[in-house]
Amino acid sequence: MRELAPLLAEDGVDINDVSDIDTLNRAIQKATERRNMELFTPVGARRDQAVALLMLIVAAIADGRTDRAGALLDKAQPKSSDNSMPEVSSCMGVALGLLDEWLSGRDPDVPKNLAGGVRLPAGHWFGERAGVNVLALARKGRAFQSVGSLIVGQGSHQLLAGSALALASAVIAWSRTSGTSVAKLLPDVLR
Structure with missing residues (x-):
């Protein structure tokens, strides 16, 4: 979660203040995809x-x-x-x-x-x-x-x-x- 937190924050999601679990899940999925793209696409x-x-x-x-x-x-x-x-x-x-x-x-x-x-x-x-x-x-x-x-x-x-x-x-x-x-x-x- 520490690695994903900055990506989540870019989408306006604060992992310390989650009121809507569906919004969090969508944001985590999006952040995970972005993080994987960074990891598997080296430059x-x-x-x-x-x-x-x-x-x-x-x-x-x-x-x-x-x-x-x-x-x-x-x-x-x-x-x-x-x-x-x-x-x-x-x-x-x-x-x-x-x-x-x-x-x-x-x-x-x-x-x-x-x-x-x-x-x-x-x-x-x-x-x-x-x-x-x-x-x-x-x-x-x-x-x-x-x-x-x-x-x-x-x-x-x-x-x-x-x-x-x-x-x-x-x-x-x-x-x-x-x-x-x-x-x-x-x-x-x-x-």
């Missing part, structure tokens, strides 16, 4: 940190280095007060946003029919079930907007891994389609 240093970590994770997955990918996923922090560490929400938001753009066909720079060629890498991956759900939603352009229900259904740790796995799958498919190595492609497409 500046927060985005740079998320992109840098996602590049390393995608490269590790593409190389089949599951232990390295797992260790890198663990580097994402719940919160970084000084923006020196990548945040879980930022990493998920960047991955889901890119996947929505790429797989729904909204990004004109993405190879045609990329969505049809994206498959999770073979093997058993942590976050695999979440990755399958993310890919299905991203093909409809709805993964980012579904982040709340994905977290409730999968858990944030599973969703972080699944988002990274789905992102790696898309980059690997893009690499195959374009004939460009993953290492060469990453800096151009993950931004």
Whole structure:
């Protein structure tokens, strides 16, 4: 509530003086949506940190280095007060946003029919079930907007891994389609 209080106050709701519970509930829902948008749509240093970590994770997955990918996923922090560490929400938001753009066909720079060629890498991956759900939603352009229900259904740790796995799958498919190595492609497409 401490994080939401300023957002509630902007809408004229004082959490210390609530006379109408319905008004409070509507204001909390609106404030929660705004707060989630801030968390999952990183800018500046927060985005740079998320992109840098996602590049390393995608490269590790593409190389089949599951232990390295797992260790890198663990580097994402719940919160970084000084923006020196990548945040879980930022990493998920960047991955889901890119996947929505790429797989729904909204990004004109993405190879045609990329969505049809994206498959999770073979093997058993942590976050695999979440990755399958993310890919299905991203093909409809709805993964980012579904982040709340994905977290409730999968858990944030599973969703972080699944988002990274789905992102790696898309980059690997893009690499195959374009004939460009993953290492060469990453800096151009993950931004």
